[in-house]
Amino acid sequence: MYLYIIAVFYLAALSSVSSSELDNEVNSKVCFKDGFVFGVATSAYQVEGAWNVSGKGESVWDRLTHEHPEYIVDHSNGDIADGCYYKVKEDVRLMKELGINLYRFSVSWPRILPSGLSFKVNEDGIRYYNELIDELIHNNITPALTMYHWDLPQYLGEMGGWTNPLMADYFVDYARVILDNFGSKVKLWMTFNEPLSFCRQYDPYGTKVYLCGHNVLRAHGMVFRMFENEYRDKIGGEMSLALSFPWLEPYSESKEDQVAAETNRQFTFGWFANPIFSEVGDYPAIMRSVVDENSKQQGFARSRLPYFTPQEVEMLRGSWDYLAVNHYTTFMVKHRPKKNDSEPTYSNDINVETYQKDEWPKTNSSMKKVVPWGFRKELNWIKLTYKNPKVLVTENGRSTQPGLSDTDRISYIDEYLRAMHSAMYEDGCNVVGYTYWSFLDNFEWGSGYSERFGLIEVDYKSPNLTRTPRQSAKYFTTVAKTGCLPDNLADYSYNTVTVV
Numbered sequence: 001m002y003l004y005i006i007a008v009f010y011l012a013a014l015s016s017v018s019s020s021e022l023d024n025e026v027n028s029k030v031c032f033k034d035g036f037v038f039g040v041a042t043s044a045y046q047v048e049g050a051w052n053v054s055g056k057g058e059s060v061w062d063r064l065t066h067e068h069p070e071y072i073v074d075h076s077n078g079d080i081a082d083g084c085y086y087k088v089k090e091d092v093r094l095m096k097e098l099g100i101n102l103y104r105f106s107v108s109w110p111r112i113l114p115s116g117l118s119f120k121v122n123e124d125g126i127r128y129y130n131e132l133i134d135e136l137i138h139n140n141i142t143p144a145l146t147m148y149h150w151d152l153p154q155y156l157g158e159m160g161g162w163t164n165p166l167m168a169d170y171f172v173d174y175a176r177v178i179l180d181n182f183g184s185k186v187k188l189w190m191t192f193n194e195p196l197s198f199c200r201q202y203d204p205y206g207t208k209v210y211l212c213g214h215n216v217l218r219a220h221g222m223v224f225r226m227f228e229n230e231y232r233d234k235i236g237g238e239m240s241l242a243l244s245f246p247w248l249e250p251y252s253e254s255k256e257d258q259v260a261a262e263t264n265r266q267f268t269f270g271w272f273a274n275p276i277f278s279e280v281g282d283y284p285a286i287m288r289s290v291v292d293e294n295s296k297q298q299g300f301a302r303s304r305l306p307y308f309t310p311q312e313v314e315m316l317r318g319s320w321d322y323l324a325v326n327h328y329t330t331f332m333v334k335h336r337p338k339k340n341d342s343e344p345t346y347s348n349d350i351n352v353e354t355y356q357k358d359e360w361p362k363t364n365s366s367m368k369k370v371v372p373w374g375f376r377k378e379l380n381w382i383k384l385t386y387k388n389p390k391v392l393v394t395e396n397g398r399s400t401q402p403g404l405s406d407t408d409r410i411s412y413i414d415e416y417l418r419a420m421h422s423a424m425y426e427d428g429c430n431v432v433g434y435t436y437w438s439f440l441d442n443f444e445w446g447s448g449y450s451e452r453f454g455l456i457e458v459d460y461k462s463p464n465l466t467r468t469p470r471q472s473a474k475y476f477t478t479v480a481k482t483g484c485l486p487d488n489l490a491d492y493s494y495n496t497v498t499v500v
């Protein structure tokens, strides 16, 4: 049986190689039109290091990794990470060499406001991000700034974090400090990165998870309206939030599986997208009815999914300038019969079975298998569901082993870019840019430094944290500089690449 699985795996891998080679022959030039943006991304806690220098406050990730190193597979933390705090010039030079024209990074809230509250601004934090932003602009790289990529100030974490409704106000105060200090230079904003990922951490009892989502959505809407009313005329710019969306494919043609997959999409992407990007606004109707109904059956006096006021619905509806999506992989979704005595959890509210197919190629991260066609379907779903909004892909990528030879990463990017190209030029999806995750290897949350996502390798054993471009960096440089996918991936194979 084991051998059989291996054989199937290899056959599948071989057939995918030959079909993409065939594609290359048939369609020799796959190009993106002028103006299409190629970028790379990171986030503050994952790369900056310097966790306690020059007035920076403690974040919940500092506290968690220090008190519970056992929660991280290699017992590591982001204390030093890639030392990006000290390497602005070197890193921007590497980006310049990559030929990219957008860098997505996040601001560490406790680096700017040590407690999270705006009564005390840490000037060194402002200096650091100004230095980074200036260096990017000087090199013609557009800074794309995410205000929140999970490193909540510890002090606010102790106040209940995102389950506390006042967090929305504190986030507005923080956003104001960011807009006041960087608004004249940064033109591309994201309030949040993947609320789904951090709100799910509050899952038990299926209550806090929705409270988190509710407060994050309110916070986004409030910041967007503040930006629109008080800043946009003076500083211009565009704002969104980055939402994660693994494609969710029905297991069969049956009505039940189709409904299961769509329900799952609405509970993952629609949860945050519907209130902002849909015409009617508010939570997806299916989410509203399922959680209301389940809460009642489970004996709750009120729905576990909070209600927006009519004013909040209006504030959120249309609070976007573009749609930012993070996409890595695909899951199959199967209908699951409803049980009346299920525990109140977010997953039981969705109530579906999900899995990834054995024959899909693996990456070095669990549950992140390679399924490029899912990306095309997803972009089409977004087009249909939200009337073809302007989409910026803010994350896509895969992990590999350490080492400079990463042909698997090259094929991943190539296949996903081809799928995206088809979505754009055959299906009419309005995608304006693609951002690879990640610029550098970095601290991959619970997986520590064991999963490498970088186009550029970081040698964590060297005191200098030496950066070395991988083969994929060379590939991505060609793509970013020419706007076209190379005809022959073999040109980027180990022997033919000179790594600088």
Ligand code: BGC
Residues within 6 Å of the ligand: 043, 046, 193, 194, 197, 244, 326, 395, 437, 444, 445, 453
């Ligand atoms: C997150 C990143 C993370 C990446 C790879 C995304 O969901 O935004 O912080 O490193 O996935 O797992």
